[in-house]
Amino acid sequence: MDIKIMHLFPDLLNLYGDKGNIECMRKRLNWRGIGCEVVPFTTEDSGFELSDVDIVFLGGGSDREQKIVCRSLLEHKAELKDFVENGGSLVAVCGGYQLLGKYYKLKDETIEGLDILDIYTEQGKGRLIGNIVLEADFLKESDKLIVGFENHGGRTYINGHKPLGKVIYGNGNSDKCGCEGVMYKNVVATYLHGPLLPKNPVLCDYILTNALKKKYSDFTELVPLDDRLEKTANEYIVNRFK
């Protein structure tokens, strides 16, 4: 078995250690004897071929970098939308999350989004910065706390979408709105930036399982790994805010 991950614009969207998420997916596949190929797609690449891609990763960048990405990605809006609607896995973090919506309204301009999710973002007053803890009800009881770090000026309104989790500590999609991120088909979109997956191995495995199930109809579940270190790191953050 093997999985192909397309990392969109690693040269531009790499603001907060996003490569931690890629490394985490790669390693957790390899440790189980599953192959993993990561292909970058940069502003210098032409052609945009998603047919053999299992997971698309879209990270975060500064506003300036995000604008460059947006110009380039809008050309491939239809392909990305098809990919998602057909059950392809898409992980979008921070700026990447905002780009999936209808638009991102800044102070003096509005950036058009990819319109993959029925959400929109507006620049708010000040940035929402800090550690954050979520409760995700799609994960099993003992592992349902997701921890991370958020740092965003945009406030995202998710209309009828299901959030990634309920905010236990921190801000989330907008000031004290109580929810964070979006789950839609096999899309996981979140403000929790950078190395989100290493400290949340269950979420990482959830994403990998979805991708494997889509690619291999007889696939059932991943074999467990020794996640004691990951869980300790996760619990350390949770316990800080208890």
Place this chain on the structure above:
Amino acid sequence: MRKLLAIWVGKLLTLAGHIIGKKSSSSPGEYALRICPDLVRDLNKYIKKSVIVTCGTNGKTTTNNLLCSALEAKGYKVLCNRLGANMLNGVATAFLQAASITGKLEADYACLEIDEAYTRIVFDYVKPDVMVITNLFRDQLDRYGEIDITSNILKEAIAKVPGIKLVLNGDDPLCVQFGREAGAIYYGISEKVLPQLDDTKEGRFCPVCGAQQKFNYYHYSQLGDFYCPSCGFKRPEIDVEVKNVSLKTPMRFTINGQPMEINYKGFYNIYNIIAVYGALEAVGESTDGFEGLLAGYKPQIGRMQEFAFKKPVILSLSKNPAGFNQAISTVNTDDRKKDVIIAINDLANDGRDVSWLWDVDFDKVKDENLNTLTTTGIRKWDISLRFKYADIMPDFITSDMKEAVLKALDTDSEVVYVLVNYTALFPTEGVLNELLKERGNE
């Protein structure tokens, strides 16, 4: 009168701090400014020759202190915020500590290290004659937002001081952008020295037009011989130029053809040294006998600081990915068998966000000379996890730096490196000094 009161209160607080064993680099200034907000503006007038400010993500404490000691070696009286307290309170503390109790100040030069984010505020009080900008890397993102924001703050600050003379790292496109209108002095390293690392190149996009930049060669991060194929922005003519670099100890290189031999570790120190050279030129001081001017400088704690146990323990402070990558590559140039201890904290002065750990090439810590690896600090689990995903399992994970050092001292390695981030530095230095007293070099 308010001014005198402010100075007295500040001096008393400094004295009280000394009695209870605190370094008091910032709080006396804080209280003094509450009493007399104009204190710094007023004392600034007594500087006879020039005020030189040093900013930039990495190397500013070293550059500032090195500059101060070079000027002192020339016989000048220099005011300096030597302890690296680099916001307005720290600057006020340096001024009031240098002032007499009658409110006068005798100094030829002021050498001030200023936090980039605070330049805009500090320049309302202090009008520098010269400003050195060492580099701009990713640092403490949760505090400053992104690197573009820092650039904009610096531009605003520079615009507040007409006629300011800039001394800029000519290898850093993000620094060079500030010199586009003024006649700046540029320093740089004009040859390929290091193997090309695959580390974060945050300034890879042209700060002028946003297109992807190209490099004829690059040193680390975004430093190198850069050019923009789209708008023509490129590495400028270099005024203080380094060539013929040898990184063995002592380091050897030439500055504008003059050979130098300097007993420092680390490629990045060449930048600190030539920034000082450029600053001396900017204030019209001679650079004759430059090597000798540097000889009196004692590095601040944690700048590859060596502790003489039975085997050397070397303490190194890094605050961001670029700094850690440089520290790791310096550790790798040492081919002795070594133990490595890494401490990561996430207090306010470190930056609360530890995501940057994933932007450091920690996998390079593992080379044939690595004996044991220990992780510690408040975020010991995060750094351990970072190593796990680089296929290196730490040998020890502990909350106790003393235990970590004792374990490393007892192995059969030849040297111990302790790499720490900011708030771990002073406690670690304390542990090492205490152990040195207890055990000496037995």
